[in-house]
Amino acid sequence: MTLTAPEAPRSPEQRAPGRPRSSRADEAIIEATLDLLAEGMSIESLTIEAIAARAGVGKATIYRRWAGKETLLRDALLRLKAPPADPDTGSVREDLLTLARSIARNRDPRAAQIMPCLVPEAMRSPEQYERYQQIVEPRRQVMRQVLRRGVERGELRADLDIELTLLMVTGPVLMQRMLHWSPKLDNDAVPDQVIDMVMKAIKA
Amino acid sequence: MTLTAPEAPRSPEQRAPGRPRSSRADEAIIEATLDLLAEGMSIESLTIEAIAARAGVGKATIYRRWAGKETLLRDALLRLKAPPADPDTGSVREDLLTLARSIARNRDPRAAQIMPCLVPEAMRSPEQYERYQQIVEPRRQVMRQVLRRGVERGELRADLDIELTLLMVTGPVLMQRMLHWSPKLDNDAVPDQVIDMVMKAIKA
Numbered sequence: 001m002t003l004t005a006p007e008a009p010r011s012p013e014q015r016a017p018g019r020p021r022s023s024r025a026d027e028a029i030i031e032a033t034l035d036l037l038a039e040g041m042s043i044e045s046l047t048i049e050a051i052a053a054r055a056g057v058g059k060a061t062i063y064r065r066w067a068g069k070e071t072l073l074r075d076a077l078l079r080l081k082a083p084p085a086d087p088d089t090g091s092v093r094e095d096l097l098t099l100a101r102s103i104a105r106n107r108d109p110r111a112a113q114i115m116p117c118l119v120p121e122a123m124r125s126p127e128q129y130e131r132y133q134q135i136v137e138p139r140r141q142v143m144r145q146v147l148r149r150g151v152e153r154g155e156l157r158a159d160l161d162i163e164l165t166l167l168m169v170t171g172p173v174l175m176q177r178m179l180h181w182s183p184k185l186d187n188d189a190v191p192d193q194v195i196d197m198v199m200k201a202i203k204a
Numbered sequence: 205m206t207l208t209a210p211e212a213p214r215s216p217e218q219r220a221p222g223r224p225r226s227s228r229a230d231e232a233i234i235e236a237t238l239d240l241l242a243e244g245m246s247i248e249s250l251t252i253e254a255i256a257a258r259a260g261v262g263k264a265t266i267y268r269r270w271a272g273k274e275t276l277l278r279d280a281l282l283r284l285k286a287p288p289a290d291p292d293t294g295s296v297r298e299d300l301l302t303l304a305r306s307i308a309r310n311r312d313p314r315a316a317q318i319m320p321c322l323v324p325e326a327m328r329s330p331e332q333y334e335r336y337q338q339i340v341e342p343r344r345q346v347m348r349q350v351l352r353r354g355v356e357r358g359e360l361r362a363d364l365d366i367e368l369t370l371l372m373v374t375g376p377v378l379m380q381r382m383l384h385w386s387p388k389l390d391n392d393a394v395p396d397q398v399i400d401m402v403m404k405a406i407k408a
Binding site (some may be wrong): 007038096105118120122123129133134161163165166167168170171172173175178179181182183184185188190193197198200201202 | 301305323325326327333336337365367368369370371372373374375376377379380382383384386388389394397398401403404405406
């Protein structure tokens with residue numbers, strides 16, 4: 001299911017027949033899921049019942065859209081971590097700065113409660129690993145696109161290892177943001193510092 | 205308490221009077237602590253009683269050496285993650301390769317069970333953050349020394365940001381080893397690839 005921005009409420013004349021409030025209900029369901037997680041409910045204890053109650057819908061409404069908890073959870077987390085658009089500023093350095101800054105800064109304040117638990121959770125089981133991979137893959141795709149464009153435009157080395165570069169940008173930014181790994185570095189300055197260092201290694 | 209290699213058992217004539225088996229008991233206590241953790245006991249449920257029973261000593265023996273669970277735990281984990289010696293091969297690149305490879309490869313197989321839990325645990329409370337910092341700080345000191353030497357010898361840039369470089373090496377290596385962050389990279393090749401890329405950014 002592709003997530004899009006919430007639709008503005010439609011007037012009765014505009015609603016498609018037979019589906020009067022489906023998108024508002026879907027929004028409420030996604031929001032309820034994220035709220036419950038952000039408030040501290042673990043993924044394990046999250047239930048369709050609790051989400052339905054919080055969203056003020058019946059369970060049947062949820063099951064009309066999602067096969068079950070896993071697919072709803074995936075969509076809620078994809079919404080939370082929806083990738084930024086490809087900045088395409090004309091400068092690969094500026095593009096990477098934008099993406100690095102967004103790795104650990106989230107518009108949605110709930111992400112700060114939810115995401116730090118996903119990384120360690122990803123180590124616990126293949127299912128949780130897959131869930132984490134599904135969430136981060138759209139963001140990696142955007143960064144791959146930025147890097148490939150940099151190579152095509154001659155800004156970056158022709159022999160650039162794109163997958164390694166993704167790790168070189170994300171690893172340090174995540175470790176500092178999630179863990180405050182280095183007490184001596186300024187969390188807010190780290191994304192820029194990381195890109196400055198990576199650019200020295202990857203520019204043509 | 206500084207941890208050193210276990211002492212060879214001493215003959216009765218050689219033992220200092222009044223302390224016949226203290227170092228063998230200490231070893232057994234440290235080993236019991238690490239064994240219990242590696243077998244899956246959480247740090248929270250670890251008790252002096254359980255360690256004493258496993259080590260075959262009385263609780264009083266433990267309390268003669270350690271104030272309590274926290275200091276014993278710290279020493280056990282420091283033993284597990286004792287930093288490699290400064291390689292000082294003559295080449296900063298070779299030194300960094302040795303250190304990067306050791307970040308995530310442990311001679312002690314128990315580390316693979318215990319360390320992945322410490323990183324996420326470090327996010328949960330200030331005490332656990334401090335514990336993690338105490339464990340990694342000796343290793344960071346060795347890498348700082350290697351980098352400073354590289355700057356002094358003119359192998360590395362004079363304006364090198366040493367703390368950032370520590371993060372640039374450790375972040376990617378840890379994320380790949382703990383989480384298999386990138387499914388497309390070969391875990392065993394990553395430390396070398398990371399150093400190759402970092403060297404491009406930091407060499408003079």
